[in-house]
Amino acid sequence: MKKPVVLLSGGLDSATLLHSCAAEDPNVHALSILYGQRHVREIDAARAIAKRLDVRFTVCDLEHALRPIFAGATSSQVGIHVPVPFGHYADESMKLTIVPNRNAVLLSVAAALAVSLGLNTVAYAAHAGDHPIYPDCRPAFIDALSIALELGCGVSIYAPFASITKTDIVKKGAKLGVPFDLTYSCYVGGPFHCGRCGTCTERREAFRDAGVEDPTQYADLV
Amino acid sequence: MKKPVVLLSGGLDSATLLHSCAAEDPNVHALSILYGQRHVREIDAARAIAKRLDVRFTVCDLEHALRPIFAGATSSQVGIHVPVPFGHYADESMKLTIVPNRNAVLLSVAAALAVSLGLNTVAYAAHAGDHPIYPDCRPAFIDALSIALELGCGVSIYAPFASITKTDIVKKGAKLGVPFDLTYSCYVGGPFHCGRCGTCTERREAFRDAGVEDPTQYADLV
Numbered sequence: 279m280k281k282p283v284v285l286l287s288g289g290l291d292s293a294t295l296l297h298s299c300a301a302e303d304p305n306v307h308a309l310s311i312l313y314g315q316r317h318v319r320e321i322d323a324a325r326a327i328a329k330r331l332d333v334r335f336t337v338c339d340l341e342h343a344l345r346p347i348f349a350g351a352t353s354s355q356v357g358i359h360v361p362v363p364f365g366h367y368a369d370e371s372m373k374l375t376i377v378p379n380r381n382a383v384l385l386s387v388a389a390a391l392a393v394s395l396g397l398n399t400v401a402y403a404a405h406a407g408d409h410p411i412y413p414d415c416r417p418a419f420i421d422a423l424s425i426a427l428e429l430g431c432g433v434s435i436y437a438p439f440a441s442i443t444k445t446d447i448v449k450k451g452a453k454l455g456v457p458f459d460l461t462y463s464c465y466v467g468g469p470f471h472c473g474r475c476g477t478c479t480e481r482r483e484a485f486r487d488a489g490v491e492d493p494t495q496y497a498d499l500v
Numbered sequence: 501m502k503k504p505v506v507l508l509s510g511g512l513d514s515a516t517l518l519h520s521c522a523a524e525d526p527n528v529h530a531l532s533i534l535y536g537q538r539h540v541r542e543i544d545a546a547r548a549i550a551k552r553l554d555v556r557f558t559v560c561d562l563e564h565a566l567r568p569i570f571a572g573a574t575s576s577q578v579g580i581h582v583p584v585p586f587g588h589y590a591d592e593s594m595k596l597t598i599v600p601n602r603n604a605v606l607l608s609v610a611a612a613l614a615v616s617l618g619l620n621t622v623a624y625a626a627h628a629g630d631h632p633i634y635p636d637c638r639p640a641f642i643d644a645l646s647i648a649l650e651l652g653c654g655v656s657i658y659a660p661f662a663s664i665t666k667t668d669i670v671k672k673g674a675k676l677g678v679p680f681d682l683t684y685s686c687y688v689g690g691p692f693h694c695g696r697c698g699t700c701t702e703r704r705e706a707f708r709d710a711g712v713e714d715p716t717q718y719a720d721l722v
Binding site: 347378414418422 | 558559560561562564565566568569570571572573579600601602603604605608609611612613615616617618635636638640641644645647648649651652653655
């Protein structure tokens with residue numbers, strides 16, 4: 279039986295995954311990891327989502343520890359900062375948002391927590407829209423890492439959104455009653471979603487295409 | 501061409517690997533990671549080894565960050581502490597020294613550093629004697645993780661000792677002029693090697709079987 283640690287970023291994808299897993303097993307454990315992203319606004323969102331759902335929640339703050347690791351990286355999210363690119367999520371320019379080997383680090387730490395808690399799965403909300411830009415969201419990567427973690431510590435990766443779109447996730451989340459208003463995923467990290475960065479653009483489109491009301495406060499409309 | 505980050509624990513295996521890599525390319529980069537092991541004595545050893553060889557050296561201190569991750573783990577090295585077991589390195593009792601998913605975390609962080617520095621390889625000194633107890637030292641795990649990291653961030657794992665013994669490593673290190681007296685690998689973490697824990701037992705046997713003089717100061721002989 280699947281007993282998961284759910285990687286919860288605070289965005290709508292992982293919030294939907296958490297709700298989906300909790301519907302199967304209320305003993306799910308949520309994990310948020312800070313790795314040096316420009317803002318901690320999303321961890322506050324993750325905490326609020328876990329609290330609303332009344333699931334156990336762990337924060338792992340790797341930010342300070344990873345500073346020497348990312349010091350030489352050119353990324354809008356960590357290391358040598360470049361401005362957050364605006365535009366469509368799948369644009370070539372979004373490569374500036376790549377954090378070196380981010381997901382292998384996050385998934386490995388989540389698997390360590392799973393072992394420590396006697397759980398056997400890491401649930402991870404990568405989706406099809408992530409594939410063009412982020413190699414560490416693609417099914418081939420997820421499958422290979424799942425095999426490695428299974429061999430190394432007996433934990434496998436569950437990534438049920440790997441082949442569906444964000445629009446599908448919004449539809450699914452709406453059915454599950456996910457509090458979308460609590461979720462946060464803007465790259466800029468202000469008090470409101472900026473409305474113009476890659477994740478904001480993708481978020482808007484997903485709600486529109488899913489025919490689900492978008493409760494997000496976008497700064498460019500305020 | 502291989503351009504490696506070498507995971508340097510401060511023990512004789514990784515010190516030998518660092519010397520071997522540096523002999524091929526002096527631009528090698530050494531990385532030591534603190535993850536909550538009982539002592540930092542080994543990081544001091546790693547620093548001294550890197551300094552002697554005049555290679556670049558980064559320390560990544562994950563100890564504080566990983567505390568909530570390992571809090572529930574039963575391990576002599578992190579989490580809920582149990583006494584360090586004494587005996588042979590390959591004994592069943594040595595399972596108490598397992599740190600949950602340790603090597604996937606360390607290798608993933610090392611790969612992130614490689615990407616940040618424009619390097620393409622993580623060199624890792626797991627050896628055949630590690631296999632009975634530590635699943636995350638076995639060739640199947642290393643190969644699977646190497647495939648995952650290659651897909652996720654373009655970095656592969658180089659583990660040239662995966663099928664040789666510690667005795668072979670001591671022979672190789674002696675030829676390369678590794679300063680064995682600077683290396684440290686005791687599980688107990690005192691000022692001298694304890695001489696009785698798994699790694700000390702293995703270390704002693706390796707020098708004896710290799711016919712190489714053992715410069716180690718063992719506490720049980722002092």
